C-alpha cells in the first residue's frame with residue numbers, strides 16, 4: 001500500500017481532466033474525457049491483458065493495490081467485473097453494497113466523508129450512485145485517489161460505453177462509418193448516453209434511435225451531438241430499422257426512474273427482439289448487444305443466435321476492458 005500522507009494532492013488538478021492517453025491517477029467520470037487515441041491506448045492494453053483473464057494466468061500487475069467498490073445502486077455485472085478485473089491482476093477489493101443500509105451512510109454520513117474514509121484505505125474508488133453528477137462530486141471530495149464512475153443516475157456509464165465500443169470494434173474492426181440501432185429507454189439509459197458520446201468521436205456513424213415518444217433523447221443531448229461524428233435519426237417502429245446495421249443495442253426501460261409503476265408499464269417493452277424480427281431486419285453480420293439486465297425486451301429464443309453477443313463477448317469484454325482501465329489508472 002502506498003502511504004497517502006506523503007502524496008501530493010495531484011488529484012485536485014487531474015479531476016475529470018482529458019485523458020489524452022495518460023491515465024495515471026485520473027478520475028474516470030465521463031466519456032467526454034476521452035478521445036480516439038486514448039480509446040486506442042485502452043483497447044491496446046485490453047488486447048494485451050485479455051489472455052490473463054481468458055486463461056486464468058497469474059498476474060501481479062495490481063499486486064498491493066486495493067480498490068473500493070462503493071455501490072449505492074444495485075449492480076451485478078459492473079460490480080462483479082470490476083471485482084474480477086482487480087483480482088485477475090493480483091489486486092484486491094473492498095465491496096460496499098447498499099451503503100444506505102449497511103454502513104455509516106445509514107447514520108447520515110455525507111458522500112464526501114464516505115469517500116474520504118475509503119480514500120484512506122484504498123487506491124481507487126469505483127462508485128455507482130442513483131443521482132446524476134455524484135461521480136463528479138465524489139471526485140472533488142477524493143484528494144489523492146481516482147474515482148471511477150460506474151453509473152450515476154441517468155447521467156453516464158463511461159466504462160460500459162468503453163466495453164461496448166470494444167465489442168463493436170472486435171466484431172466490425174472499425175469505429176467509424178458504423179450504422180446501428182439503439183432501442184429502449186434512450187432518455188434515461190446512461191449506457192446509451194455514454195455510448196453515443198463515444199461514437200461521436202469518430203466519423204460517419206449513423207444511429208437510429210427507437211423508443212417510445214416519451215423516452216426519446218433529451219433535447220440537450222440531441223443538441224450536444226449535433227455536428228459531431230454521429231448522425232442521429234429518431235424512428236418509431238421496428239419496420240424503420242435499416243437492414244444493413246452493424247449492431248443493434250437494445251436496452252430495458254429504466255423502471256427505477258419512473259414516478260409510478262403505471263407510468264412505467266405504459267411504455268415498457270414496446271419494442272421486443274424476437275427471432276422473427278432479427279431474421280427480418282438484421283443481416284448476417286449484425287451483432288445484437290444489450291448492457292443487461294434484460295427484462296423481456298429480448299426473447300430468450302434469440303440467445304443461441306451467433307449474432308447475440310450480450311451474454312457472450314460483451315460480458316467478457318466488460319472484465320477485460322476494466323482490467324485495462326484499472327491497470328492504466330493505477331499506473332501499472
Ligand code: NCD
Nearest residue numbers: 077078151191252291292293
Ligand atoms: C446498466 C446500468 O446499470 O446502467 N447495467 C449495467 O451496468 N450493465 C443498464 C441497466 O441497468 O439497464
